[in-house]
Amino acid sequence: MPDQRPTPEEILRRVEAEEQQAGRGRLKIFLGYASRVGKSFRMLDEGRRRKQRGQDVVVGLIQSNVGAEVQCLLDTLEVIPGLQGRSGEKEWLVLDVVAILKRHPHVCLVDELAQDNPPGSRNPQRWQDVKELLDSGITVVTAINVQHIAELQDAIEKITGKRAKQAVPQAFIRSADEIVIVDAPPEDLQLREPVSAGDTRRLSELRELALLLAAEVVDEQLHNCLQLQGVELFLGSQERILVCITPRSNAKRMLESGRRNADRFHCGFLAVYVRQAALDPADAQLLEKHLGLARELGAEVHVLEAADSAQAILDFARAQAVTQLFVGHSLGNRWREVLFGNPLDRMIRAADTMDVRIFPHPSSS
Amino acid sequence: MTPPPARKRGRFKIFLGYAAGVGKTYQMLDEGQVLHRKGVDVVVGYFEPHGRKDTISRTEGLEVVPRRKLEYRGTIFEDLDTDAIVRRQPEVCLVDELAHTNVPGSERVKRWQDVHVLLDAGISVLTSLNIQHLESLNDLIWQMTGVRVRETIPDWVVDQADEIVVVDVTPRALRHRLERGVIYSREKADKALENFFTEQNLSALREIAMRHAAHEIEEKLSAEESAPADGALPPAPGDASRRKECILICVDERPVTIVLIRRGRRVADYLRAECLAVYVSPDASLARLSPEDREAVERHLGFARNLRIHTEVVPGDDVAAGIVQFARDHGVTQIFMGRSVSRNWKERLQGSRLQRVVRLARDTEITIVAERRRGRSGSMGSA
Numbered sequence: 140m141p142d143q144r145p146t147p148e149e150i151l152r153r154v155e156a157e158e159q160q161a162g163r164g165r166l167k168i169f170l171g172y173a174s175r176v177g178k179s180f181r182m183l184d185e186g187r188r189r190k191q192r193g194q195d196v197v198v199g200l201i202q203s204n205v206g207a208e209v210q211c212l213l214d215t216l217e218v219i220p221g222l223q224g225r226s227g228e229k230e231w232l233v234l235d236v237v238a239i240l241k242r243h244p245h246v247c248l249v250d251e252l253a254q255d256n257p258p259g260s261r262n263p264q265r266w267q268d269v270k271e272l273l274d275s276g277i278t279v280v281t282a283i284n285v286q287h288i289a290e291l292q293d294a295i296e297k298i299t300g301k302r303a304k305q306a307v308p309q310a311f312i313r314s315a316d317e318i319v320i321v322d323a324p325p326e327d328l329q330l331r332e333p334v335s336a337g338d339t340r341r342l343s344e345l346r347e348l349a350l351l352l353a354a355e356v357v358d359e360q361l362h363n364c365l366q367l368q369g370v371e372l373f374l375g376s377q378e379r380i381l382v383c384i385t386p387r388s389n390a391k392r393m394l395e396s397g398r399r400n401a402d403r404f405h406c407g408f409l410a411v412y413v414r415q416a417a418l419d420p421a422d423a424q425l426l427e428k429h430l431g432l433a434r435e436l437g438a439e440v441h442v443l444e445a446a447d448s449a450q451a452i453l454d455f456a457r458a459q460a461v462t463q464l465f466v467g468h469s470l471g472n473r474w475r476e477v478l479f480g481n482p483l484d485r486m487i488r489a490a491d492t493m494d495v496r497i498f499p500h501p502s503s504s
Numbered sequence: 505m506t507p508p509p510a511r512k513r514g515r516f517k518i519f520l521g522y523a524a525g526v527g528k529t530y531q532m533l534d535e536g537q538v539l540h541r542k543g544v545d546v547v548v549g550y551f552e553p554h555g556r557k558d559t560i561s562r563t564e565g566l567e568v569v570p571r572r573k574l575e576y577r578g579t580i581f582e583d584l585d586t587d588a589i590v591r592r593q594p595e596v597c598l599v600d601e602l603a604h605t606n607v608p609g610s611e612r613v614k615r616w617q618d619v620h621v622l623l624d625a626g627i628s629v630l631t632s633l634n635i636q637h638l639e640s641l642n643d644l645i646w647q648m649t650g651v652r653v654r655e656t657i658p659d660w661v662v663d664q665a666d667e668i669v670v671v672d673v674t675p676r677a678l679r680h681r682l683e684r685g686v687i688y689s690r691e692k693a694d695k696a697l698e699n700f701f702t703e704q705n706l707s708a709l710r711e712i713a714m715r716h717a718a719h720e721i722e723e724k725l726s727a728e729e730s731a732p733a734d735g736a737l738p739p740a741p742g743d744a745s746r747r748k749e750c751i752l753i754c755v756d757e758r759p760v761t762i763v764l765i766r767r768g769r770r771v772a773d774y775l776r777a778e779c780l781a782v783y784v785s786p787d788a789s790l791a792r793l794s795p796e797d798r799e800a801v802e803r804h805l806g807f808a809r810n811l812r813i814h815t816e817v818v819p820g821d822d823v824a825a826g827i828v829q830f831a832r833d834h835g836v837t838q839i840f841m842g843r844s845v846s847r848n849w850k851e852r853l854q855g856s857r858l859q860r861v862v863r864l865a866r867d868t869e870i871t872i873v874a875e876r877r878r879g880r881s882g883s884m885g886s887a
Binding site: 350 | 648711712725870
């Protein structure tokens with residue numbers, strides 16, 4: 140613990156040193172779910188505060204029709220005008236990468252990350268311009284709506300009936316050093332026209348999607364942070380469900396339940412099988428059927444090779460930060476044997492960091 | 505004669521953060537200012553300045569209802585004056601820190617109960633809350649951060665909010681705020697940075713807050729969807745995908761019961777399951793228990809009811825058989841149990857309670873709840 144609290148200047152120097160050391164600028168993203176949720180404002184406000192603290196900040200790009208509050212912030216900052224032009228009906232605005240690289244500020248603010256550049260531009264898409272700035276050591280603060288994430292287009296289409304024409308790969312969003320969710324209930328959006336109940340519902344669905352995406356990015360950062368510090372994984376900030384499959388388990392019920400639960404918790408869904416020697420043909424066929432179903436239901440399927448299956452499953456579950464382990468049991472007449480000193484019993488005893496859910500065997504139901 | 509029309513309940517809006525200092529109070533006051541400018545009758549019922557200048561400046565121009573002074577053990581405490589606000593009848597009242605516990609001797613134990621009084625009186629309430637105060641997360645948060653949060657709020661209170669707004673900043677920005685002394689005094693800030701406000705704690709809490717907000721949105725959407733259920737057919741029997749889940753929590757005198765109840769409540773909320781808790785005794789009462797055990801079981805049942813879990817004490821000479829019978833009679837799909845150890849010769853002979861329940865409950869799933877343990881423990885109170 141430091142004896143003296145660092146002054147703001149020291150903190151600033153440390154931050155800048157950290158950033159330059161890496162050679163790459165930091166990427167910070169404000170994520171929203173609709174226009175007018177306040178992303179541009181938050182982005183510019185951050186620019187203003189950084190400037191107050193002595194950082195060299197420029198605005199690389201801002202959408203043209205901004206509100207009074209945003210304009211007010213904009214007036215306090217240096218702007219490098221974007222390249223403007225028109226091709227046919229369409230007006231376009233492109234980040235002036237050359238000018239920004241030449242000016243080389245510490246921080247560059249870039250609005251509307253998801254934009255296609257017109258043909259003949261330096262890069263086809265704006266996020267690639269941003270990547271260039273980052274690679275040259277410039278920190279970029281930017282804003283995007285969840286509708287413009289490429290991999291989410293199926294989900295977006297289900298909600299809005301439309302796919303975004305311009306989208307950014309999710310990997311780029313995940314590579315952000317920092318992500319901030321800009322949240323507001325749909326009722327609070329300063330919308331120009333009154334919205335219907337259906338619109339409100341769609342906005343709520345988009346809002347949920349944005350929150351879950353942000354949570355996933357945060358989860359990734361958390362795991363990186365833990366890894367970096369060599370801290371043992373701790374459980375529970377995100378649920379993870381693991382279904383243990385054996386040929387004669389009630390795999391259908393377990394997997395379907397696993398799928399439903401994973402959907403409710405919006406969490407990872409895995410299935411594991413520990414290879415058994417000398418399966419008879421009937422069991423081998425059952426097993427194939429189970430594993431096929433697991434894949435069909437979207438489980439991440441793992442097959443392990445191990446002599447001690449209970450131990451292998453436990454080790455695997457711990458490594459995967461599983462919070463809920465689904466196992467089957469068979470009863471019949473041999474319940475004593477099943478419950479005492481057998482793999483299931485040992486597993487229940489040892490799996491003390493996760494919930495263990497025991498499913499009845501098909502023959503007993 | 506027709507009764508006077510009941511006053512419409514006020515709207516309830518929560519600014520949800522993942523730690524102190526993210527800007528909940530600031531944003532709440534900001535919204536108060538916006539409403540005030542629009543001509544809405546807004547008052548500040550309670551806000552915690554924490555000596556933060558930025559925040560204090562946001563109250564300018566807003567009417568503040570004086571706090572009530574209460575003496576407790578020779579010290580004067582100031583708290584929300586619920587009666588005065590109800591008399592004043594504003595349209596909107598700002599009340600900071602929803603999870604606050606009132607001074608002993610107040611009419612109500614918890615601030616959220618005062619907020620309910622305001623809402624019932626037709627006053628809309630804007631309030632602030634940190635995620636770590638949610639009752640069902642208490643064990644998880646302790647396990648992750650080492651902090652046992654004392655002031656908790658039942659999840660259903662938060663579920664009832666008309667709106668939840670996530671107030672978000674990055675952990676990095678929050679730690680910078682702490683270092684600059686914006687949030688706490690210098691000594692407290694240093695301690696906080698070392699303990700609760702580590703980057704991993706903050707990230708974990710932040711993730712949980714985001715997921716929780718997403719969950720609340722989803723629940724609201726689902727409630728809207730299923731509201732007009734007239735003429736809907738009941739789910740076909742045996743259709744597991746449509747059968748409503750029902751979770752049964754086994755209560756006994758052991759402290760682990762609390763963990764079981766919290767976890768059961770949380771899982772039930774996510775699965776949209778019913779949630780029941782049961783204690784089994786030969787005469788369906790707690791009379792034969794020792795005073796300590798009776799107190800513990802009563803406390804556990806009360807704790808469950810506080811989380812809106814239906815509780816029962818049911819007869820049974822054999823606990824395992826009693827649980828399984830109750831589960832069958834009530835359409836339970838999942839039984840929640842702790843990891844039990846065989847405590848006496850009878851159990852050793854017949855198998856532990858868990859083993860016996862597994863054997864008897866042929867078609868019911870049984871969940872053995874994880875233990876919550878921690879190597880090190882933190883030193884800060886609720887942040």
